[in-house]
Amino acid sequence: MKNMLLTTAAALMLASPIALAAHDEADAPLPTLEAVADEALTGDTVAWDFVEGVTTEVGPRQAGTEAETRGRQWAMQWLAAHGFENIADEPFEMPTWVPGETHKAAVTAPFPQPLVVQPLGGSGATPAGGIEAEVIEFASFADLAAASDGSLSGKIAYVSHEMRRAQDGSHYGFAGPVRWVAPTLAEQKGAVAIVIKSVGTDHHRNPHTGVTGSADNPLTIPAAALPLPDAENLERMFDRADGRPITMRLELDPRWIGMQTSGNVVGEIVGRNPELPPVLLACHLDSWWNAPGAFDDGAGCGIIAAAALNVAKTGQPLRTIRLLLAGAEEVGLWGSRAYSEAHIDEPIAVAFESDFGADRIWRFESNFRQTNPDLHARLAGAVARFGVANSTITATGGADINIARDQGTAIIDLQQDGTRYFDLHHTPDDTLDKIDPVQLRQNVAVWTQVAGILANEPRSIQTGGPVPSAPAIMGE
Amino acid sequence: MKNMLLTTAAALMLASPIALAAHDEADAPLPTLEAVADEALTGDTVAWDFVEGVTTEVGPRQAGTEAETRGRQWAMQWLAAHGFENIADEPFEMPTWVPGETHKAAVTAPFPQPLVVQPLGGSGATPAGGIEAEVIEFASFADLAAASDGSLSGKIAYVSHEMRRAQDGSHYGFAGPVRWVAPTLAEQKGAVAIVIKSVGTDHHRNPHTGVTGSADNPLTIPAAALPLPDAENLERMFDRADGRPITMRLELDPRWIGMQTSGNVVGEIVGRNPELPPVLLACHLDSWWNAPGAFDDGAGCGIIAAAALNVAKTGQPLRTIRLLLAGAEEVGLWGSRAYSEAHIDEPIAVAFESDFGADRIWRFESNFRQTNPDLHARLAGAVARFGVANSTITATGGADINIARDQGTAIIDLQQDGTRYFDLHHTPDDTLDKIDPVQLRQNVAVWTQVAGILANEPRSIQTGGPVPSAPAIMGE
Numbered sequence: 001m002k003n004m005l006l007t008t009a010a011a012l013m014l015a016s017p018i019a020l021a022a023h024d025e026a027d028a029p030l031p032t033l034e035a036v037a038d039e040a041l042t043g044d045t046v047a048w049d050f051v052e053g054v055t056t057e058v059g060p061r062q063a064g065t066e067a068e069t070r071g072r073q074w075a076m077q078w079l080a081a082h083g084f085e086n087i088a089d090e091p092f093e094m095p096t097w098v099p100g101e102t103h104k105a106a107v108t109a110p111f112p113q114p115l116v117v118q119p120l121g122g123s124g125a126t127p128a129g130g131i132e133a134e135v136i137e138f139a140s141f142a143d144l145a146a147a148s149d150g151s152l153s154g155k156i157a158y159v160s161h162e163m164r165r166a167q168d169g170s171h172y173g174f175a176g177p178v179r180w181v182a183p184t185l186a187e188q189k190g191a192v193a194i195v196i197k198s199v200g201t202d203h204h205r206n207p208h209t210g211v212t213g214s215a216d217n218p219l220t221i222p223a224a225a226l227p228l229p230d231a232e233n234l235e236r237m238f239d240r241a242d243g244r245p246i247t248m249r250l251e252l253d254p255r256w257i258g259m260q261t262s263g264n265v266v267g268e269i270v271g272r273n274p275e276l277p278p279v280l281l282a283c284h285l286d287s288w289w290n291a292p293g294a295f296d297d298g299a300g301c302g303i304i305a306a307a308a309l310n311v312a313k314t315g316q317p318l319r320t321i322r323l324l325l326a327g328a329e330e331v332g333l334w335g336s337r338a339y340s341e342a343h344i345d346e347p348i349a350v351a352f353e354s355d356f357g358a359d360r361i362w363r364f365e366s367n368f369r370q371t372n373p374d375l376h377a378r379l380a381g382a383v384a385r386f387g388v389a390n391s392t393i394t395a396t397g398g399a400d401i402n403i404a405r406d407q408g409t410a411i412i413d414l415q416q417d418g419t420r421y422f423d424l425h426h427t428p429d430d431t432l433d434k435i436d437p438v439q440l441r442q443n444v445a446v447w448t449q450v451a452g453i454l455a456n457e458p459r460s461i462q463t464g465g466p467v468p469s470a471p472a473i474m475g476e
Numbered sequence: 477m478k479n480m481l482l483t484t485a486a487a488l489m490l491a492s493p494i495a496l497a498a499h500d501e502a503d504a505p506l507p508t509l510e511a512v513a514d515e516a517l518t519g520d521t522v523a524w525d526f527v528e529g530v531t532t533e534v535g536p537r538q539a540g541t542e543a544e545t546r547g548r549q550w551a552m553q554w555l556a557a558h559g560f561e562n563i564a565d566e567p568f569e570m571p572t573w574v575p576g577e578t579h580k581a582a583v584t585a586p587f588p589q590p591l592v593v594q595p596l597g598g599s600g601a602t603p604a605g606g607i608e609a610e611v612i613e614f615a616s617f618a619d620l621a622a623a624s625d626g627s628l629s630g631k632i633a634y635v636s637h638e639m640r641r642a643q644d645g646s647h648y649g650f651a652g653p654v655r656w657v658a659p660t661l662a663e664q665k666g667a668v669a670i671v672i673k674s675v676g677t678d679h680h681r682n683p684h685t686g687v688t689g690s691a692d693n694p695l696t697i698p699a700a701a702l703p704l705p706d707a708e709n710l711e712r713m714f715d716r717a718d719g720r721p722i723t724m725r726l727e728l729d730p731r732w733i734g735m736q737t738s739g740n741v742v743g744e745i746v747g748r749n750p751e752l753p754p755v756l757l758a759c760h761l762d763s764w765w766n767a768p769g770a771f772d773d774g775a776g777c778g779i780i781a782a783a784a785l786n787v788a789k790t791g792q793p794l795r796t797i798r799l800l801l802a803g804a805e806e807v808g809l810w811g812s813r814a815y816s817e818a819h820i821d822e823p824i825a826v827a828f829e830s831d832f833g834a835d836r837i838w839r840f841e842s843n844f845r846q847t848n849p850d851l852h853a854r855l856a857g858a859v860a861r862f863g864v865a866n867s868t869i870t871a872t873g874g875a876d877i878n879i880a881r882d883q884g885t886a887i888i889d890l891q892q893d894g895t896r897y898f899d900l901h902h903t904p905d906d907t908l909d910k911i912d913p914v915q916l917r918q919n920v921a922v923w924t925q926v927a928g929i930l931a932n933e934p935r936s937i938q939t940g941g942p943v944p945s946a947p948a949i950m951g952e
Contacts, residue, residue, distance in 0.1 A: 052712065053716075055709070056587060056709055056712040056716060057587045057713075057716060058587070058589070059583075059587065059588075059589025059590070059709075060589060060590065067588075067589070070588075107535075110533075111532060111533045111534070111535065112535075112543075112546075113534070113535025113536060113543070113768070114535070114536065116904065203907070203909045203910070204680045204682065204905055205680075205682060205767075205903075205904035205905050205907070206680065206681060228909070229905070229907035229909050230907075232908070232909060233531070233532055233535075233768070233907070233908070236528065236532040236908075237532055237533075240529075240532055240533060291681075292589070292709070427681075428592065428681040429680055429681055429705070431679070431681070431705035431706075431709070432705070432708070432709070432712075433679045433704070433705050433708060434679070
């Protein structure tokens with residue numbers, strides 16, 4: 001694992017927030033954590049600056065492409081300009097799929113008209129010029145699963161679902177198999193292609209892409225998502241066709257381009273005691289090709305960076321705060337896995353990530369409520385004033401913090417309101433204008449409060465006991 | 477002018493609503509107009525059936541294309557199946573522009589990334605492979621107008637605006653020149669292309685197309701619309717570029733395909749006294765290529781057809797109710813002009829159109845408030861229970877009823893709530909799901925009430941006096 005340390009003029013010219021805090025300390029009392037978090041609630045501009053910057057100056061940054069590389073360079077420069085230390089790009093290799101440029105679909109009979117479509121990540125290509133076949137409709141994943149082997153021979157499968165908005169995003173679990181598994185299943189049953197109702201909740205002409213199949217066992221058939229208006233239109237055609245076959249033409253040219261380089265960007269606010277396991281704040285920096293990735297996950301990276309800088313305003317923290325801006329999350333969590341592999345022997349104290357948009361945090365969860373109830377209660381109590389509820393649910397973390405699960409260490413979930421998330425997730429509409437600055441700042445305030453308590457916690461976060469001296473022991 | 481009368485099996489098999497009403501008349505009292513309008517408010521399914529049908533079974537139907545022809549055939553069959561009489565397709569010829577298939581834009585420096593774009597109607601094409609040039613930003617149409625001649629030589633002009641949502645849609649007037657006139661102006665000043673901030677109010681990745689230039693004096697340069705998220709992104713790039721030039725690559729392949737046939741679909745509920753000038757209800761049947769035209773204007777055609785059928789439920793009306801489903805409105809009001817030319821010598825009593833979406837009607841206007849105050853007051857009073865306000869504004873009608881202005885006859889405007897209209901207008905998002913069935917039914921109720929009073933009015937609608945006997949006198 002090669003670390004590419006960044007040394008830019010910007011980094012050298014700008015004082016780090018820690019140095020500034022030390023200076024302040026000589027002159028006047030440092031602000032309290034509570035004051036800094038409260039200030040963030042109405043005044044933060046840092047998280048916005050990050051997400052505005054990466055979406056405007058980089059734009060879409062799909063993993064393994066030149067655009068993702070530019071995204072990492074941009075992020076490292078931003079971190080350096082804001083005084084982070086030990087900034088690095090930790091590269092890794094992964095098989096890379098690109099969407100191509102031709103994304104066409106049309107019903108050819110009995111109601112000929114074009115449809116909007118985009119390929120799912122990992123989709124096969126059609127022959128040049130496209131394919132045309134009868135469409136077989138399935139109202140649900142279960143209906144497709146019940147179809148007999150070979151029954152889709154020569155056909156295009158269409159699979160629907162009834163995903164609904166939910167504050168906790170839980171309907172993604174219900175509808176997700178339509179994207180995750182149905183294409184492979186349709187291929188097994190003989191289909192020549194599959195189109196799905198986008199796994200999403202909005203009614204705009206924006207398909208929701210996302211991974212299907214796997215790099216180890218890629219699809220050979222084309223697999224594409226229709227926006228909800230087009231999917232519903234197709235379903236109405238079945239209702240109105242009186243049994244006449246519905247035929248569709250599909251033309252897609254995605255392809256695999258071999259092993260390409262992605263990377264994880266890291267940076268630190270170095271703590272007073274670097275012997276203590278650090279606090280890991282995570283997000284992911286890559287996006288799909290079809291949007292600049294504001295909600296998913298430029299905002300998350302802005303939130304964690306702003307929170308770390310806010311903690312530093314209260315004085316150098318006891319523990320190091322480490323940022324992980326993971327690469328290649330969308331295409332299969334490659335960055336999260338690579339980070340865990342590279343750093344598995346370096347215990348972390350606790351990890352949490354921001355990767356569910358930019359709407360308000362409404363619930364606090366940890367996985368140490370029973371092993372360290374005092375700290376859990378202190379954290380939950382500290383964020384209550386921001387409208388965050390306590391929870392007995394055990395935090396499991398998300399895509400970007402494999403290392404915490406692999407180490408078996410402490411995890412926190414700061415659950416965001418996901419009501420709007422699947423309106424935007426993996427669509428062209430994931431743009432900066434969707435971010436509500438008021439809710440973004442609430443995220444920064446909550447993250448500041450939680451990160452600040454954790455980074456100054458002298459005892460084991462997982463157990464409340466003394467921190468083990470043996471560094472080989474995982475997760476404190 | 478050739479009339480192609482439709483005779484379909486469907487038309488022969490189905491009894492006309494007038495026949496049904498006559499049958500009812502023998503058995504039981506006919507319902508009152510008020511009862512029929514009230515029933516429409518909660519129970520109408522006819523308008524929905526029309527707009528669902530035309531958007532599902534035909535889809536996009538741009539003027540002069542095969543799809544528009546299918547739209548006319550579909551509409552004539554629907555009218556016949558619902559018992560309208562004297563159904564015809566009145567064809568006309570017009571120069572026709574088509575959008576092509578390649579609609580690409582990308583910023584190439586200093587922040588390279590793709591942008592979503594669609595051509596404006598009448599746009600020129602780029603050379604194959606596209607053009608790349610520096611972008612010059614104008615914050616408004618006035619700023620572009622102030623640029624000196626030749627100052628855009630070799631450049632791509634970008635023109636912004638500050639359109640806002642308005643219940644009366646009035647901001648279209650403020651922002652419209654950015655689409656209507658700026659491309660021709662930029663061409664005159666030497667620009668090699670122009671991109672505009674879409675003349676619209678939504679933040680989805682949907683460009684708003686629409687006519688620019690004219691068929692008589694077509695643009696030679698490419699002219700395209702960016703969705704608001706992309707336009708705002710471009711503007712942020714100017715803010716962040718520190719004076720570095722912003723360059724863009726643009727590739728568009730629209731073209732003119734010569735004279736093509738469009739047509740106006742007409743149909744009637746024949747009145748008891750065909751000597752009396754008819755009541756004309758209008759909409760337009762064509763849409764842009766990028767959407768099935770649900771709001772603009774499938775809904776309008778459904779509303780007027782449903783209202784005419786409702787009036788017939790109360791018994792055969794005194795005057796004939798004529799429907800005009802105009803062709804080729806979007807591309808330059810060709811159908812409205814052709815209808816006026818063909819029928820200028822056939823006086824109509826009054827005309828009104830539905831062509832502003834499907835949201836609730838909130839205001840009643842006429843152009844005979846001073847010449848026939850009793851009728852104006854009676855109409856305004858009759859629709860008050862549906863939440864419609866009276867107005868002193870003089871109705872002028874819209875795009876589809878040139879004939880009323882040309883004849884100088886009576887006009888009514890049933891103003892719809894346009895708050896959402898420019899979220900959808902001319903975008904891919906103009907799909908059936910955008911229609912609120914509750915508000916659509918309110919439209920049908922109001923139209924039923926107004927059309928029923930007018931179709932049974934024995935005196936001149938414009939003056940309240942006796943209807944002139946000389947048919948050559950325009951507009952009664």
